Amino acid sequence: MQDLDFPGGKIPLTSQMKFISEASDKRLPCYRVLNEDGSLISNTIHEQEEVAVNMYSAMVTLKTMDTFLYEAQRQGRISFYMTSFGEEAINIASAAALSPHDFVLPQYREAGVLLWRGFTVQECTNQCFGNKDAMKEKEGKCQDGGTSEGDFHAGLNFAAVMEAPIIFICRNNGWAISDGVVAKGLGYGIRSIRVDGNDAIAVYSAIRAARNMAINENRPILVERNGWWSEDQESQLCTNVKQQVLQAIKTAEGMEKSRIERIVY
Numbered sequence: 001m002q003d004l005d006f007p008g009g010k011i012p013l014t015s016q017m018k019f020i021s022e023a024s025d026k027r028l029p030c031y032r033v034l035n036e037d038g039s040l041i042s043n044t045i046h047e048q049e050e051v052a053v054n055m056y057s058a059m060v061t062l063k064t065m066d067t068f069l070y071e072a073q074r075q076g077r078i079s080f081y082m083t084s085f086g087e088e089a090i091n092i093a094s095a096a097a098l099s100p101h102d103f104v105l106p107q108y109r110e111a112g113v114l115l116w117r118g119f120t121v122q123e124c125t126n127q128c129f130g131n132k133d134a135m136k137e138k139e140g141k142c143q144d145g146g147t148s149e150g151d152f153h154a155g156l157n158f159a160a161v162m163e164a165p166i167i168f169i170c171r172n173n174g175w176a177i178s179d180g181v182v183a184k185g186l187g188y189g190i191r192s193i194r195v196d197g198n199d200a201i202a203v204y205s206a207i208r209a210a211r212n213m214a215i216n217e218n219r220p221i222l223v224e225r226n227g228w229w230s231e232d233q234e235s236q237l238c239t240n241v242k243q244q245v246l247q248a249i250k251t252a253e254g255m256e257k258s259r260i261e262r263i264v265y
Contacts, residue, residue, distance in 0.1 A: 030194045030196050059088040064241045064245050066084055068249060083109070091116075093207065094207045097203070120248075167220070182222065210223055
């Protein structure tokens with residue numbers, strides 16, 4: 001039998017009736033480059049020391065800020081706060097791999113992206129306390145977004161059809177009943193990869209590679225995210241960040257609240 005000449009490519013014909021399984025018996029692999037102890041699995045990854053240290057410092061800052069602002073929320077001092085516990089590497093490493101001029105559409109657990117893009121701890125804290133400095137304009141290319149609605153599928157379909165240079169970065173909390181998010185990318189004809197979200201170097205490498213493909217090949221990419229340090233530096237960093245966050249909370253809480261007409265319009 002000859003192949004069927006169908007738009008998009010030739011389709012082989014068969015006389016055997018066979019349904020495609022709704023789930024593959026073989027799970028899609030997860031990319032990682034670090035062992036459980038933090039050592040490199042192979043020597044094929046060589047990131048700059050400055051980038052790695054800056055990412056780790058930002059991760060510590062994010063975790064410390066989350067800890068104290070979450071406690072402030074539970075004490076009733078601020079109305080709402082969502083932490084990024086366990087997702088620090090996803091936040092920071094993905095932001096670090098992008099260009100400062102790239103648009104980012106984060107969800108509400110991506111405060112680390114703001115920190116990497118230049119927001120200070122004080123500015124983040126002002127937002128949480130809603131004081132008079134919270135509404136000051138801050139130049140940046142960050143928007144709000146999410147993938148919990150049907151818009152996610154419409155977005156994948158639109159990006160695939162229009163060949164949009166966009167990276168979909170999706171967190172999988174492990175409770176999905178199928179093979180996660182990365183398999184959905186295959187259904188839309190989008191190049192996809194699954195990455196260990198706790199491996200900052202793997203996330204950084206994958207997002208950087210995805211960005212290059214998106215720009216140079218003008219295509220969408222779907223990413224599912226499931227050494228150079230000492231104990232003295234660790235202790236000093238944690239101490240400094242803790243003091244910085246506590247001072248930011250004290251300053252933000254003591255400021256005049258933003259006027260209601262500036263918030264409601």
